Each structure stands twice: as C-alpha cells, then as structure tokens.
Amino acid sequence: MPSITQHLSGEHRACDHTFAAAEARAAEGDLVASRDLFEEFFEAMERHFRREESVLFPEFEARTGQTQGPTLIMRHEHEQMRRVFQDLATAFDAGDAGQILGLAETLLILMQQHNTKEEQMLYPMSDQALADRLDTLLEAMQRP
C-alpha cells in the first residue's frame, strides 16, 4: 500500500543523491560539472516543494483546519532553502569554490532537518488525516 510518507520520502532520497554528487564534484574542483548537477538538484527540489505547497499542504490544512500549524513552518523552511539555492547560484557565478562548499554544507543540514520533520511528523499525520483520499492525492503528486 503506497503512502504519502513513502512517496515523498522517496523524492527526498532522490534529491539527496543528486546533492551528494553535486557537492562531491565541487570538492574535487570541477565547478562546471558541479553546477550542472546543482541545477538538476534545484529543479528536483522545486518540483518537490510544489507538490507539497500546492497539493499536500492545502489538503492537509483543509482537512485538519490547521493553517497556522506545521504546514506554515514547512512553507517557511522552503523559503529558507530557496534563499540558499540563490546564494549558491551567486557563488557559482563568482566561481568561488570555498563559498560553494560552505553553502552546500549549510544547506545540507538545513534540508535534512526539514526532511526529518516531514518524514517523521507531517507525512505520517497526512497519511492518517487523508487516508480516504490517498489515491487521488498520490496521483496528483505523480504529475510532472
């Protein structure tokens, strides 16, 4: 039985892999390859954020009546990550490897803290609250 937790955690892992490859290229000094991989990572993350922000969160808020709760915090954390994505793009423009690696490690911790909260709290809560609509939701979240 597929679940929101399973599906969206899977997307986290896929993003992790791209991030790890991008960061490793930067550590080796190959900023060109690193940038390509980071662009791929930003895109995948944005797609994932959109699924949460325009499919999962509104459904969760409507069902639980909580608009000021966990989803609000998660949306804010997305903004924090988007801020670092932009900082990273700027660092790539400047070709500053030290800056890139420092920002990458900072982003890693920020991102993993966020993912943990979702995987251990928000997603399981959603699986429970939205149990009768899982099929529709999962389908909506498969769309590109």
Place this chain on the structure above:
Amino acid sequence: MRGIADLSLEQAPPLWTPFLFLFGAPWFGVLAGALLLKVGALPVLDRWQGAALALTHLLTLGVLTLSMCGASIQLLPVLVGVPVPRVRWVAAWTWPLLVAGTLALAWGFLEGGTPWLVAGAAGTLAGLAPFLVAMGLALARARVSHHSLRAMALACVSLAVTLVLGALLVAGLGGYRTFDEIVLLAGLHLSWGLLGWVGLLLAGVAWQVVPLFQMTPEYPPLVRRFLAPGLFLWLVTTLPVSWLWPGLWPWILLPALLGMAWMAALTLQLQRRRTRKTPDLTLDYWRLGMACLLAALAVWPLGALWGGPWVWWLGTLMLPGGVLSLLNGMLLKIVPFLSWFHLQHRQMAHLRERGGLVEIPHMHALLPTTLGRWQWRLHLLALMSALATPAAPGLLARVTGGLLVAAYGLLGLAFIRVWLGYRSAQGQFG
C-alpha cells in the same frame, strides 16, 4: 508576514540556551589538561588517586554532560517535534549549578576533601534534576514515537541513576561504607554513566544523525527496536545481581558491552556505504570514535584481569578516544550551523520588511575548515600521547596534558571566533 518567521523559530530555543552549555564545555577540557600537566603520572598509575577521579569528572561532567545538555536542548525540537519546556529557566538554573558542582567535585577529589565533594554532588544533582524533568516532559509530549525517542528517555533515566549512585559514593567516601562496596558502587556508577547515559543517548542520536547527514543506509529496524531497551534492561539487572553476587562483577557487563560494540561496528560498516563522499571532519571524528570504542572493548577484559596500564588504556580509548571524539565531531557542526540559522532568520526578516539583501557568513566562514582540521590534529596527537603514556608516565602524562590544553583551547577559541562572526554579522542589521 511576521507571524510566519516567529512561528518557525518558536520551535528553536533562543540561541544563548544551547550556546551557554556548548561554549562552556571545551574549557573543562582545558582544565583537565592543566590538571594532568600539574600532577603528571599520578592518575596513570592508579585510578583511585584523587587526581584521576578529578580528571575523569572534569571530562565526563564538564565536557560531556555539559555539551550533551546543550545539544539535547537544540536537537529535541528537530528530532521529536517538541521544545524543552521553560528552556530559559532550565538553562539559567542548570548551567551555573552544573558548572559550580563539577568544579567543586574536582577540587574535592584533589585536595578539598569531603565538604567539597558533598557540595559538588549536591550542586550537580540540584542542577541536573530540573533539566531531567524538563526533558522528561518534552519526551512525554513528543509528536512522534520512534526508537530514538525511547533511547533518549532511557538515557535520561540512566543519568538519574548515575547521579544517585554518585551521591551514594560521596556518602561512602565520607566514611561509612567498606572499601569493597565502594569499588562495586563506583563500577556501577561508571557503567550507568558510560553505557546508560552516554551510550544510549549516542545510540539514539546516531540512528537519526548518521543516515541523515552522512547519507548512509538506515540502521536495521531490529537494532533500533531492541538495542536500547535491551541495554537498559541489562543495566537494571546488574544492579541487584552484582550486589548479591559481587563475584560476577565486572563480567556481568559483557553483554551490554557487546551490544555497544555491535553498534560501533555497524556504524562503521554503514559509513562505508555512504552516498555523500565529500571529505568531512565530523565523519572522520565519528570513525575515529567508533574505532576507539571497538578497541576499548578488546582491551576491557585485560583491564578487568590485570589492571595497571590496561585500565588507563581502557579509559583513554573509551572516553577521550571514543565518546569525546564523537562529541567533538558534532560540536564542530552544531555551533556554526546554529549561528548561521539564527542569522538567516534575521536576514529573511530584513529582506521582507525593508528590502535589500544583507550578506551573512555561512558555516565555513564562521568556523573555517582549516581551524577544525588543526583541532583534529591536536586531538589525535593528545590521544596518541595518552596511549603511549604508560611507557614513560612521568614525561608523557605532562605532554598529554599540554596537548589536551591545546586541543580544547583551540576548540574553545574556535567557538569564540564563531560568536564574534555572529555578532558582527548581527551588527549589519542595525
């Protein structure tokens, strides 16, 4: 819009609460090194020497427990979704009492004698009791129930048991118990402290932190489910059993130690399969720590049989080699990340309210990786020197002391550098 930002940080404790604890910890390492510089070979030759006990408590209470309190305050909201209640009060109460209690205890062991020991034990107990209550309340309210949570709760219970056993020991040193009983009580106190409080907390944290930040596969579900409760139950059994049949001591600890060794070996194996390949100081610290814990287990029976230098090697591999390595690795990440996290909060509020992006330093700009690497080298040298000490105790104990002062001094200074960077970045927001 303000509400959003406030709510997000509402979960995170005010920066000074974890920092009070984390910034204090390295200076106890400096004190421990200074003590070794002054007394030389004494603690190496006999673990019952006052200087040896002072040294151990400066490291376990001063460096370890102080920073584990700070790290728990910080990690709890992330790992279980609930902040430590009344965290400002708890921090303002626990920190001074724990610091003063540890110093008094160390002085009591060195020269001060019973009144200082009693004062030290009372201060430590009084300081940590509200902390444990607050942790217990937070864990009881947790929004998730997973195995890490249970491991942390059991770790807190173990700390309480360790403290009570310590208090009993202080009463014994006051002169109303036999020496054999004191030896056994001390063994129990040590096992509950190292295997219970430290071991269970580290296990609970490792299950979350290692797969997450080092991108390794998850720990097997069976390990996560049974290791912590199993270890804890075994420690509970040792209390009455070793009291009734003292002859079983210390061999009764073997299953618990094997459990820890299994955990260490598993961690090393998972780390070999990590996705994130970028060189990372914390990873190096964790591998060193786990390797030392495994080596400690190999040395343990020899220490129990023969005593002498084996006990020193065992202690060195367990404490500075194993546990303090893991701790150093975590502190070097937590301190700069938290500073950055709070700065970014300001940065985004500033951007929303006044427009205009203010640049803030990232983690490596706050704590340069080269500084971390030097800290690692000094830590390694101190460890090697400590392991070599039984060959020439008079000289090498002092060398080890000097290296400890340098390694922990550098860690303390690195944190001060982070703080200064944080302050000057804060200044930009006016």
